[in-house]
Amino acid sequence: xxxxxAERGVSSPRRRKGADAGDRVAYVLLIPWAIGxxxxxxxxxxxxxxxxxDYDLLTSPAxxxxxxxxxxxxxxKAATAAKVTLVYTFVAVPISLAVxxxxxxxxxxxxxxxxxxxxxxxxxSLIGAxxxxxxxxxxxxxxxxxxxxxxxxxxxxGPGWTTDPDWALMTLVTLxxxxxxxxxxxxxxxxxxxxxxxxxxxxxxxxxxARQFFSITMPLLSPVLFFNLVLGLIGSLQTxxxxxxxxxxxxxxxxxTLFFNLYLYQQGFxxxxxxxxxxxxxxxxxxxxxxxxxxxxxxxxxxxxxx
Amino acid sequence: xxxxxxRRGFITLVGSGAAVAAVAGCRPGTDGTAGDQAGGGAxxxxxxxxxMVWASAAEAERYEEDLAxxxxxxxxxxxxxxxxxxxYQDKLNTLFAAGDPPDVMFxxxxxxxxxxxxxxxxxxxxxxxxxxxxAVDAGLLEQATYQGKLYxxxxxxxxxxxxxxxxxxxxxxxxxxxxxxWTWADFAAFNAAIxxxxxxxxxxxxxYVPWLPTITQWARQHGQDLFTSDGTVGTDAATIGEYFxxxxxxxxxxxxxxxxxxxxDSAASLEQSLxxxxxxxxxxxxxxxxxxxxSALDGRLQLMRVPGEVDxxxxxxxxxxxxxxxxxxxxxxxxxxxxxIDFLTNDPESYGARxxxxxxxxxxxxxxxxxxxxxxxxxxxxDFTLGVQSEDLPAYDMEPAGTGEVQNILVTLAxxxxxxxxxxxxxxEEFMSQAAAALEAAG
Numbered sequence: 001x002x003x004x005x006a007e008r009g010v011s012s013p014r015r016r017k018g019a020d021a022g023d024r025v026a027y028v029l030l031i032p033w034a035i036g037x038x039x040x041x042x043x044x045x046x047x048x049x050x051x052x053x054d055y056d057l058l059t060s061p062a063x064x065x066x067x068x069x070x071x072x073x074x075x076x077k078a079a080t081a082a083k084v085t086l087v088y089t090f091v092a093v094p095i096s097l098a099v100x101x102x103x104x105x106x107x108x109x110x111x112x113x114x115x116x117x118x119x120x121x122x123x124x125s126l127i128g129a130x131x132x133x134x135x136x137x138x139x140x141x142x143x144x145x146x147x148x149x150x151x152x153x154x155x156x157x158g159p160g161w162t163t164d165p166d167w168a169l170m171t172l173v174t175l176x177x178x179x180x181x182x183x184x185x186x187x188x189x190x191x192x193x194x195x196x197x198x199x200x201x202x203x204x205x206x207x208x209x210a211r212q213f214f215s216i217t218m219p220l221l222s223p224v225l226f227f228n229l230v231l232g233l234i235g236s237l238q239t240x241x242x243x244x245x246x247x248x249x250x251x252x253x254x255x256x257t258l259f260f261n262l263y264l265y266q267q268g269f270x271x272x273x274x275x276x277x278x279x280x281x282x283x284x285x286x287x288x289x290x291x292x293x294x295x296x297x298x299x300x301x302x303x304x305x306x307x
Numbered sequence: 308x309x310x311x312x313x314r315r316g317f318i319t320l321v322g323s324g325a326a327v328a329a330v331a332g333c334r335p336g337t338d339g340t341a342g343d344q345a346g347g348g349a350x351x352x353x354x355x356x357x358x359m360v361w362a363s364a365a366e367a368e369r370y371e372e373d374l375a376x377x378x379x380x381x382x383x384x385x386x387x388x389x390x391x392x393x394x395y396q397d398k399l400n401t402l403f404a405a406g407d408p409p410d411v412m413f414x415x416x417x418x419x420x421x422x423x424x425x426x427x428x429x430x431x432x433x434x435x436x437x438x439x440x441x442a443v444d445a446g447l448l449e450q451a452t453y454q455g456k457l458y459x460x461x462x463x464x465x466x467x468x469x470x471x472x473x474x475x476x477x478x479x480x481x482x483x484x485x486x487x488x489w490t491w492a493d494f495a496a497f498n499a500a501i502x503x504x505x506x507x508x509x510x511x512x513x514x515y516v517p518w519l520p521t522i523t524q525w526a527r528q529h530g531q532d533l534f535t536s537d538g539t540v541g542t543d544a545a546t547i548g549e550y551f552x553x554x555x556x557x558x559x560x561x562x563x564x565x566x567x568x569x570x571x572d573s574a575a576s577l578e579q580s581l582x583x584x585x586x587x588x589x590x591x592x593x594x595x596x597x598x599x600x601x602s603a604l605d606g607r608l609q610l611m612r613v614p615g616e617v618d619x620x621x622x623x624x625x626x627x628x629x630x631x632x633x634x635x636x637x638x639x640x641x642x643x644x645x646x647x648i649d650f651l652t653n654d655p656e657s658y659g660a661r662x663x664x665x666x667x668x669x670x671x672x673x674x675x676x677x678x679x680x681x682x683x684x685x686x687x688x689x690d691f692t693l694g695v696q697s698e699d700l701p702a703y704d705m706e707p708a709g710t711g712e713v714q715n716i717l718v719t720l721a722x723x724x725x726x727x728x729x730x731x732x733x734x735x736e737e738f739m740s741q742a743a744a745a746l747e748a749a750g
Contacts, residue, residue: 057404
């Protein structure tokens, strides 16, 4: 007994010492993160300050209080940019999720060569926002591009997908939907997690496939759907590269692809109004935070955690 | 982003890389002896200037060749930083913001206001002992002067012109009109005739409708200025509306390229461009690009004057600086930077490789020396520009701050009209209110 106590007496601090060492290793390993965080937090703070200044990039910032935010309230272009971004988000995100889920369900039925299809569908999402692909997209949908030639084959006079202000945004939606692969892979993983026994039991009870989908698949997949929805919304609201490359940075034709992020970039780097651009960035940040918060609040009513 | 005057033009320039190299190869360039004789004994200086330009790789090679002569003569190194025109202004602004601007850089006249009001460009009058400004054409210098101070030295002069595919037009059995007397009505009829004679295979013309220089000339022909000398809008809704109306009328009879056609003109080479493929028979260019364009298209092109110069309220033509050499106010080597600008302006040897690519040299004596050695195509440009310049043209003021934004407004309005979301008259009215607001915000 005494030896046990002695043992404890020895081993206890040793164990704590071991834990300390573990903590230290953790902190050491966290150093790169901390350094990276500094590079995020500093610009974060600076941009918050700049949002309350008149700063033209070239001369020192001057404090103007809430002027930038007042300007935002009376800036019709900012309203256009907000509208473009919201329309895009509310069209592109649901369609992308539906397509991703649909393809994931198909692949989950046990397709031969699944790894191949999975990679093939996943690939576009890796490169969809890259400059080269957007350029390619532009030429495919160009006035004399592949799509219109294909349509002409059937006697259809295709619209100016990239040049007509009524179509350009929808062309970008198509590009976004094409990148459904990232959500699809996550859906697929989620589907694989659903125990087969639920379906077997349901079959025995005579549940139709549709009934099985809505009563088993959807509830058990809802956390994954929620995850994809949150990421999709945030990503879409922040769209920049596609719009920048697609319109040559103008947000054209006729401001139809003037995304909020692009507009704030224009203000900061082209119109010499970094103060206003910073204010816009913070407005965007707050709006995205609100969207995400609402998403989490509402999720209580439809997301089902099986544990 | 700003759609620069030359966005389209510079796509063309970039595309012409191969042709440029070919032309450069057969031009009598500066050989090493020039540098030796002048600067063989020059002490090597520790100074290295940074020069920022937009250029294709082939163009940059020509600039570097000329800069090497400067280094030979003065011992001052020059590091050339070049990039595509699309990202140029963004990069430049970022460098200014970081307090690390290039010593010398390209600027466009209508950007100067924005930079000058913020005090980031050096006033070049103070270097008049280094830069021989007296040798430079006073009219051109006036266009680099903002609120009484000189902020840039023109890289050369140029003007705008139509290029017509003469071979194509005459092949259709049509005669080239007399461009010294033609009116806008003649122009419209001629372009429609091309469309008809080609059975709808070729549009008479197709140019970048919202391009500021074209609209400037149009307003001047109507007895107005796009901008007044005190920096407000100097035209009216009717004049701008009529311009858009002219384009739409021409579009209706095939004289002007149909909706959307021009957007495909970002082909990799001049041969593959709409003009090269005969989709359009003509377009508007900065005349200094004529040589590269015409060499690429086997001499099929003819430089033509913009119509409406004889029957308008007054002459509309302007001869303007192609680009400006500007110096950063914060340059650590202001004397050397000014020396470089002087070299690039007043030393004939500095034109060895680039020749008249950046316009007819602003120093008349230098222009004479340089022009004596140019190719036939280059000569056509020089003659055209000097011809226009020698005529009695109304004065032209430097564009005010906010002009870049006015250019963006025109781009949007042109699209609205092209896709029938606005009538030309509505676009004219929109222009007046939006442009006024943009100028006020910038001023």
